[in-house]
Amino acid sequence: MRLRNAALAATSVTVAGVAALAAGRYAADAALRPARPGKAAAGGQLPAGFGGPPLTVHEVGDGRVSLTRSLTAQLPGVYGLVGRDCHAVVGSVMDGEPSKAPADTVVRRLERVGRGELKPGTKVWFTPQLYTDDSDAGPDDASGIDGALSRTAVQVPGELGPLPAWFMPGERDTWIITLHGLGATPAQALPLLPFYAGLKLPVLGLAYRGDEGAPPPPDGVRHLGGTEWRDAEAAIAYAVRSGATRVVLHGWSAGASMAMRAADELSGHRSGPAADAGHGGGAADDGGVDPDAVGRVAGLVLDSPVLDWWATVRALAASRHTPRALLPLAQRAAQGRARVESERLRQIVDPAALEVPALVLHGPDDTVASWQRSKELADTRGELVRLQTVPNAPHAAMWNADPEAYEERLRQFLTPLM
Structure with missing residues (x-):
């Protein structure tokens, strides 16, 4: 029994060690692996500190865009929005958001859409990059x-x-x-x-x-x-x-x-x-x-x-x-x-x-x-x-x-x- 317990313990340590090493290598990729050429922004490479769950575009029009409310969506300043086949730039959160805007959304000034189209349902991520390296x-x-x-x-x-x-x-x-x-x-x-x-x-x-x-x-x-x-x-x-x-x-x-x-x-x-x-x-x-x-x-x-x-x-x-x-x-x-x-x-x-x-x-x-x-x-x-x-x-x-x-x-x- 003692030998069996020792063997189980050794096996557990080995499995945990392999899993830990794999997790460590995966996490280290964030700093060490170059971005893959041509990789789509959605679910792909984003600047460090950004990423996570995407935000949803709820409404677009009249120089404004309504996004899922989150701490990121409320950041002060100007940011890029990147999604699959689209890139836009948003300005600050608009003062006096329209009263009809749902409570779970944030309304920001829409500065421009450089590529693709923003429409309700589009999934986007914030990025500090206001421009891409391609057509826009x-x-x-x-x-x-x-x-x-x-x-x-x-x-x-x-x-x-x-x-x-x-x-x-x-x-x-x-x-x-x-x-x-x-x-x-x-x-x-x-x-x-x-x-x-x-x-x-x-x-x-x-x-x-x-x-x-x-x-x-x-x-x-x-x-x-x-x-x-x-x-x-x-x-x-x-x-x-x-x-x-x-x-x-x-x-x-x-x-x-x-x-x-x-x-x-x-x-x-x-x-x-x-x-x-x-x-x-x-x-x-x-x-x-x-x-x-x-x-x-x-x-x-x-x-x-x-x-x-x-x-x-x-x-x-x-x-x-x-x-x-x-x-x-x-x-x-x-x-x-x-x-x-x-x-x-x-x-x-x-x-x-x-x-x-x-x-x-x-x-x-x-x-x-x-x-x-x-x-x-x-x-x-x-x-x-x-x-x-x-x-x-x-x-x-x-x-x-x-x-x-x-x-x-x-x-x-x-x-x-x-």
Whole structure:
């Protein structure tokens, strides 16, 4: 009997371990797996922090749309609505909602329908992306963006092959390079183009490894910036060869962490083939860094930066309904699959490592990336870091929650760097 009980216990432990590992790997995919090209938005890839059950469109007309009432549907600001074969943009919740509107609905201003059709019964999800990368926001025809803001498609020579990007010209020799976040696309930066055009700043919107049209990671997973920063390096070198004297990296979420990694690796005092040794970046570091990119980063704009990767992996796992007891396994699965040294990750986000001015835009309602870590960064390096706290904003949706305040703070930060 004792042997039988021991065998049953061993079997239970084994089964639980296998199930836990599978759950951990599944949850880790939220951070590590690139989006599948062409995957439909409905039930597919959405920016981190969004997703969940869809909302139902109840009524559409007269510049308004009625949606299922939820905390998401009541978020302040401007957001995209994405469903199967449709994309729209909604503004704020309308004051004095029509008295005839059902109590379980929210009425928001309907700004535009960029693709497809919104009609009663349509299932939609909120997204911070106001534009898509296809017909309603192509390189030369971005609906809702001033037609004078022409962009051209370009190819950035990258370590793994050509990286697709778009470029908006400007008169200044300081360039903005945008790096999108988890689950998002280069279109994440499009709402800011009128702002950047007003400052006469050139903007390069980069698609990096794993994005649609870009080379896939050799092992099929992202590496939490451990290799992706080389694509940011390639974009910086491309900008310099095209006339930039310095660049500002504007990153969201994981893109913000990637920007910090690139700035650290390319800082003048530690870059170069010899200095690269031991950086923990993997085989990609063996060739050293591009000399054209060294010392060119003049500033960082960090929107909802991921400064504690393992806490973010656990948060993403929890959002996929992974039991709390299995969250440490999700972290270990991500760490093993990404093959990134935890110590190097800590070095990158260490406040002492920062050498260039940084504007951090973040809010305490972020459930994906720790706002407290951003606050600690600002408190520790107050001489270099400005923190703009944005209340009532989900992850990487700081502009959406308050566009005017976001752009004004950005203007103040960029003025001395131009």
